[in-house]
Amino acid sequence: MQQRPLQTTPAGVSVAQRRQQLLPNGVLGMLIFVITEVMLFAGLISAFMIVRANAVEWPPPGQPRLPLGQTAFNTAALLLSGVTLWYAGRAFKAWPSRANTPLALTIVLGGVFVVLQGLEWIALIGQGLTLTSSAHGSFFYLIVGTHALHAVAALGALVWAFNLLSRRKLRAGSLWAVSLLWYFVVGVWPILYLRVYL
Numbered sequence: 001m002q003q004r005p006l007q008t009t010p011a012g013v014s015v016a017q018r019r020q021q022l023l024p025n026g027v028l029g030m031l032i033f034v035i036t037e038v039m040l041f042a043g044l045i046s047a048f049m050i051v052r053a054n055a056v057e058w059p060p061p062g063q064p065r066l067p068l069g070q071t072a073f074n075t076a077a078l079l080l081s082g083v084t085l086w087y088a089g090r091a092f093k094a095w096p097s098r099a100n101t102p103l104a105l106t107i108v109l110g111g112v113f114v115v116l117q118g119l120e121w122i123a124l125i126g127q128g129l130t131l132t133s134s135a136h137g138s139f140f141y142l143i144v145g146t147h148a149l150h151a152v153a154a155l156g157a158l159v160w161a162f163n164l165l166s167r168r169k170l171r172a173g174s175l176w177a178v179s180l181l182w183y184f185v186v187g188v189w190p191i192l193y194l195r196v197y198l
Contacts, residue, residue, distance in 0.1 A: 024173030030180045037150065041188055044146065045195050048139045059136040064127040066140070066197045067120060074116045075193050078151075081109035082186035085158075085179055092175055096165065099175075103162050106182070110155045117148060143196055147189060154181045 023031070052058050059065060088102035121141075129137045157178045164170035 026177040
């Protein structure tokens, strides 16, 4: 059976080479997911801002104010985790084993953020802010809770990537996809902090 000759473009590049993927499938899938999640958070924040603008007093009487200082510390830890992940990505491109330390630091900082947010929730529940105590409580737990679910899932993905990295089985496309998810978690949080906490 005779093989068909490769088709080429005017520049001399074969059609097979031209059709090479621009983005790995995992990265493309993660981009689509992140875009839909941006729309989700935009909808939640918009609804919150409308309710808050129409409220006579915010937070409602009898409801605690959100802890700005403690959450600012948590925010700093989360933002720093984005920086360490960026270093991990750069190190991975140059020499994969050098990405171990910055990726581990990213996981630790992300874990600190999640644990401290959990402790904040426990304290707020003790002060009477619950999902059913007011619109303030409902929106707080809905918006921040949705972010927390994303943070925990992204943290799990980072642990998965670190496990593959330590076994020298991590691919660049996988790290890229996981990084996109974590950058989304990091990037959306300052917006939530400014809108919900302040």
